[in-house]
Amino acid sequence: MNSVTTPISSPAVDALLPCLDEAEALPWVLARIPAGRRALVVDNGPTEGSADIALGLGATVVHEPRRGFGAACHAGSTAATADIVCFRDCDASLDPPLLVRFVRQVRSGGADLVLGRRRPRGRSTWPAHARAGNLALARPLRRRTGPRLHDLGPLRAARRERLLALGLTDRRGGHPLQMVVRAADAGWRIAEHDVPHLPRTGASKVTGTWRGTWQAVRDMSRVLAEPTPAAENLTDVEEGVTAR
Structure with missing residues (x-):
């Protein structure tokens, strides 16, 4: 069970930052x-004092002892209070x-989910194995969802209550893909924008190695194999959100 340290009054936007040893x-x-956004750092079991630094x-720090990118994102989403939430890495x-720009598009109604294409x-910013894993998933993702998406990066924004209503269950590396798949299944308008991808600070815990990339691709492939919900179920979800 996660806990929150030093909560503050409800912000306009919550910026969720899953964190595992990102002190540097x-x-x-x-x-x-940016001003008007609350930085909500999800402490996912770091050993170098990242939570204290934050x-x-x-x-604001959310403590989530269960390891996993999806577990950290879920903990941040449930602890957030803003209407719009953003996701990004701490690296x-x-x-x-x-x-x-992402928040502006969601707030104006131009899109329901906005993603960053890195x-x-x-040349050394994005390791070859991580790029290969991303490309391997891009084509089946487009077949599964429809929109011509190119990346499953962590930079994204959406309305919090609608996001929670998707019922995301992946607590590992498949979480970013499951968010896109279920949003597409629910008829969300999904936008993608190019964003500069800079060299990370510190070592990657997910795609920094072949093993980490392979695990992430395996998690995401399992998500792509999920059956498409029946149309009536999608209608029920959307009506439930509207009723809020």
């Missing part, structure tokens, strides 16, 4: 969170101000 990158990331820099590879700055 946190100061840069938190300093660049607290010292004024962030300084994606600049927080990029989310301003465009690497430098």
Whole structure:
């Protein structure tokens, strides 16, 4: 069960940052969170004091002892209180101000889910095995969802209650893909924008190695194998959200 340290009054937007040993990158990331957004750092069991650093820099910290990217994202989503939530990594590879455009599009009704398509700055920014894994999933993703999407990166924005209503269950590396698949199944309008992908600070815990990439691809392939819900079930979900 997760817990929250130093909650503050409800913000306009919650920026959710899953965190596992990102002490080196946190100061840069938190300093660049746009005004009016609450930085909500999800402590996913770091060993180098990331949670204390986040607290010292004024962030709200959610404690989620279950390891897994999906577990951290779910904990952040349930602890958030803002109407709109954003997701991004804590590794300084994606600049927080990029989310301003994403939030604006969701708030205006131009899209229900906005995703960032990573465009690497430098050959070493995105390892070849991680890029290959992303490409391997892109084609079946397009067949499964319809929209011509290219990336399953962590930078994204959506309305919180609608996101929770999707009933995401993956607590591992398949979470980002499950969000897109279930949103598409529910008829959401999904937009994708190019974003600069910078060299990360510190070592990647997911796609930094062949083994990590293979595990993420396996998790996501399992999500793609999920059956498409019946049309009437999708209608029930959307009506339930509207009733809120």
